[in-house]
Amino acid sequence: MSRIALLLVTLFFAQTTKPETVRPMLWQPEMKPSDVGEINVFRRFPRELRDKMVQFYEQVLGIKPLPGTALGGNNAQRQRDSAQPQTMIRYPIGGSEVKLFPVAMGDPNRARPVRDVIGIRLLTFFFPDEASVAARFKQHGYPAPVFRSNTALVQDPDGQWVELIIVPGAPASTYSRFEIGMTVSDIEKSRAFYRDFVGMDEERPAQHPVLGTTKYSYRSGATTINLWSFGKDLPKDTNSAGIQYITWDVVAVDRVAKARNATIDRPLSAPGPTRTVWLFDPDQITNYFAQFN
Numbered sequence: 001m002s003r004i005a006l007l008l009v010t011l012f013f014a015q016t017t018k019p020e021t022v023r024p025m026l027w028q029p030e031m032k033p034s035d036v037g038e039i040n041v042f043r044r045f046p047r048e049l050r051d052k053m054v055q056f057y058e059q060v061l062g063i064k065p066l067p068g069t070a071l072g073g074n075n076a077q078r079q080r081d082s083a084q085p086q087t088m089i090r091y092p093i094g095g096s097e098v099k100l101f102p103v104a105m106g107d108p109n110r111a112r113p114v115r116d117v118i119g120i121r122l123l124t125f126f127f128p129d130e131a132s133v134a135a136r137f138k139q140h141g142y143p144a145p146v147f148r149s150n151t152a153l154v155q156d157p158d159g160q161w162v163e164l165i166i167v168p169g170a171p172a173s174t175y176s177r178f179e180i181g182m183t184v185s186d187i188e189k190s191r192a193f194y195r196d197f198v199g200m201d202e203e204r205p206a207q208h209p210v211l212g213t214t215k216y217s218y219r220s221g222a223t224t225i226n227l228w229s230f231g232k233d234l235p236k237d238t239n240s241a242g243i244q245y246i247t248w249d250v251v252a253v254d255r256v257a258k259a260r261n262a263t264i265d266r267p268l269s270a271p272g273p274t275r276t277v278w279l280f281d282p283d284q285i286t287n288y289f290a291q292f293n
Contacts, residue, residue: 021199022256022289025249027095029221036292037090037097039223040244041123041180045158047102050089052157057091057098060136061125061162066090066097094176094222098123099244109237111159114183114211115230118283120241122153122181122226124163126174133164149209160240163210179217179224180243182285187216187229189282194218194225197260198245198287242286250275250291 027038045053057063089100114121127133134144137154145152150166163181167174184190195202200218208215211228218225225243247253254268254277265286266278278288 019196019260020256021197022245022247022253023199023220025247025252025256025289026220026245027248031248033095034246036246036290037092037099037244038095038246039220040097040099040246041120041241042099042101042244043120043123043158043160043241044101044103044239045160046105049157050102053100054089055140056142056156057089057100060140060142062136063091063093063098063125066092093125093178094173096178096223098178107237107240109235110240111155112235114153114161114181115213116234117237118183118185118234119237119285120180120243121183122161122163122179124165124179124181124224124226126165126167126170126177128166128168128170128175130166133166151209153210173222177222177224179226181215181226181228182283183234184227184229184281184283185232185234186282187227190227190229191216193262193281194227197256197262200225236283238284238286242288245287245289247289247291250277250289253277253289 027034054065058065087102089102091098091100109117109119130145130147130150137144142154145154145164147164147166152164154162154164156162161181163179182190191202194200195218198218200220203217203219203224205214205216207213208226208228213228213230216227218227250268256262257264257277257279263280263284264277265280265284266276266288268277269275272293274290274292276288276290278286281287
């Protein structure tokens with residue numbers, strides 16, 4: 001092969017070979033389901049709200065917690081959990097989990113409108129009918145949600161925004177979907193992070209029916225990350241919540257992160273039963289990767 005031909009081949013592969021992402025190191029459809037979730041969201045909230053938070057997610061939203069992680073169950077279990085107010089509460093949703101952490105205090109920005117603060121702003125859940133959802137809200141002393149285009153925004157007892165979407169008559173898999181909505185400062189930088197570094201599948205942009213802005217969605221299995229932006233100079237709440245990815249090869253994730261110049265918050269931990277590497281997205285929203293051995 002001549003030098004010119006070799007140069008052309010090199011240029012061709014340089015233009016057509018995509019940089020490596022961390023997606024292959026995440027849970028794959030053909031794998032046995034993970035028992036600790038696959039793409040999870042964790043949330044911190046003031047520990048004095050624990051009982052109200054459990055009531056909201058378990059009884060109002062109707063999500064069954066994993067055994068021993070909430071105040072549901074029998075009397076012995078409730079007594080055991082109430083004596084451990086810092087215990088993590090885990091709510092499985094399809095291939096995801098909502099992990100609630102009681103802490104000393106929360107960020108006051110978390111309760112401000114979705115449009116006004118940068119960070120994880122919405123947790124989205126799907127339901128088959130509006131009437132039963134409204135009835136549970138009223139039964140537990142909450143105002144009935146106001147739906148527009150089958151979508152309503154409400155707040156949990158800590159002020160975190162929750163999106164309720166009604167999809168009547170859908171397959172059971174629809175109600176196992178889970179979405180994480182984020183307000184970001186620079187939509188193109190955030191799109192590049194979740195599409196080109198994490199490697200999630202980008203869906204076509206769509207108009208959010210309540211927020212009145214374009215959302216950009218990134219999907220892996222039953223979990224979707226939604227992005228939107230309302231300006232660069234908004235205050236941030238990047239401490240209340242973050243995203244956890246379960247990986248089968250955290251060393252490879254660390255290698256890709258370094259090769260792609262991702263911002264590392266906490267470096268790769270030492271070998272042991274659990275290894276993690278904590279990364280920041282462009283707004284310093286936590287994306288951390290955990291391998292359980």
